[in-house]
Amino acid sequence: MVEDLRKFATLVKKYRKQKGMTKEELCQDESELTVRQLTRIESGLSRPTLTKINFLAERLDMNLFSLMPDYTELPKEYLDLKYQLLRNTTYSDKRKIYEEEKRFEIIYENYYEDLPEEEQLIVDILTTISDVNESELIELGNHLLEDYLDQLKKKNTYTLNDLLLIKLLLIIMIHDDDIYCNPGWQLLPQIVQRLLVDDGELLIYQQFVLRDTLFLALGLFFRLGDYKKVREILDRLIQIMELTQDYQKKSLIDMFEWKYYLSYKNDKKEAKEYYESAIHFAEMIKEDMLLKKLKQEWQQDIK
Structure with missing residues (x-):
C-alpha cells in the first residue's frame, strides 16, 4: 500500500x-x-x-x-457499512445508536487506515455528526469546517463530501444559540439554493444525504420564519422521495407539512390530515421512537 x-x-x-x-x-x-x-x-x-x-x-x-495502474476498489463490507451510516437515522433510539457505534467501530478497526483521504474524511464527518447530535457540543465540529468552509464557497455543484460537510454545518447552526454570528449564516442562502437544484447525476445514496441535509435546512428556515423557502424545500424533498422510492422519511415530510399549514396557512384541518398521515406511516414502518416524537410535537404545536 x-x-x-x-x-x-x-x-x-x-x-x-x-x-x-x-x-x-x-x-x-x-x-x-x-x-x-x-x-x-x-x-x-x-x-x-x-x-x-x-x-x-x-x-x-x-x-x-x-x-493509476495499481488502483484498487474499496472493500465491499466497508461500502455496505458506509451506506448504512449514510442512509439510516437513529431518532435517539438506544438500539439504533448502538448499531451505529458498532459500524463505526468495524470501520476504524478494519478499514480506516487504508482508505483514501476523501473516504477517511467521510468517516470523520459522519463520526463528528453523530458526536454533535448526541452531545450538542458544536465545538466538536468546528475544526472540520474551518479546514473546508472556504472550499465549499467556491463550489457550483456538491460531491458527497461537500453534502456531508454542509450537513455538519447545518447541525452546528441548529445547536448554535447565536445563529447570526455562525460562520455558515452568510453562506446559508447560497448553499440551500444549490441544494434545491435537481442534480440527476447524484447516486441514490448521495440522494439520501441530500435529503437529510435538506431536512436540516427546513428546520432552520422554519426557525427563521421564511415560509417561501420552506415550501421550496418541502417540494424538493417530495421529489427526492419519489425519485428514490424511499419512503422512510415520509412521516417527517408530513410533520413539516402540518407545521407549514399551522404556522403559515393557519389551516388546522389540513394540518391534522398531515398529522394523521405521519402517525399512520410511522406505525406502518414500526418506528416507535419516531411515533412518540411525532405525537409530542403535535401536542406542542396545537397548544
Missing part, C-alpha cells in the same frame, strides 16, 4: 513538472482539489479517490489508467 502511494506520488509530481505547471496552476480555483491536498498526494501521504485521480488525469492531459 505504501509503495503504491509512493509510485503514484512520483508519477503525479513528474508529469506536473513536465507540463511546467505549478501546484496552484494544476489546482485552478481549488474547487476540485486544493493545493494542500495535492501536496499530500505528491508526498505519498494521501491515497486519492477515483474522482481526484480523474481530475489529475484531465489536468495533466493523460490517460487515466497510465496514472
Whole structure:
C-alpha cells in the first residue's frame, strides 16, 4: 500500500513538472482539489479517490489508467457499512445508536487506515455528526469546517463530501444559540439554493444525504420564519422521495407539512390530515421512537 502511494506520488509530481505547471496552476480555483491536498498526494501521504485521480488525469492531459495502474476498489463490507451510516437515522433510539457505534467501530478497526483521504474524511464527518447530535457540543465540529468552509464557497455543484460537510454545518447552526454570528449564516442562502437544484447525476445514496441535509435546512428556515423557502424545500424533498422510492422519511415530510399549514396557512384541518398521515406511516414502518416524537410535537404545536 505504501509503495503504491509512493509510485503514484512520483508519477503525479513528474508529469506536473513536465507540463511546467505549478501546484496552484494544476489546482485552478481549488474547487476540485486544493493545493494542500495535492501536496499530500505528491508526498505519498494521501491515497486519492477515483474522482481526484480523474481530475489529475484531465489536468495533466493523460490517460487515466497510465496514472493509476495499481488502483484498487474499496472493500465491499466497508461500502455496505458506509451506506448504512449514510442512509439510516437513529431518532435517539438506544438500539439504533448502538448499531451505529458498532459500524463505526468495524470501520476504524478494519478499514480506516487504508482508505483514501476523501473516504477517511467521510468517516470523520459522519463520526463528528453523530458526536454533535448526541452531545450538542458544536465545538466538536468546528475544526472540520474551518479546514473546508472556504472550499465549499467556491463550489457550483456538491460531491458527497461537500453534502456531508454542509450537513455538519447545518447541525452546528441548529445547536448554535447565536445563529447570526455562525460562520455558515452568510453562506446559508447560497448553499440551500444549490441544494434545491435537481442534480440527476447524484447516486441514490448521495440522494439520501441530500435529503437529510435538506431536512436540516427546513428546520432552520422554519426557525427563521421564511415560509417561501420552506415550501421550496418541502417540494424538493417530495421529489427526492419519489425519485428514490424511499419512503422512510415520509412521516417527517408530513410533520413539516402540518407545521407549514399551522404556522403559515393557519389551516388546522389540513394540518391534522398531515398529522394523521405521519402517525399512520410511522406505525406502518414500526418506528416507535419516531411515533412518540411525532405525537409530542403535535401536542406542542396545537397548544
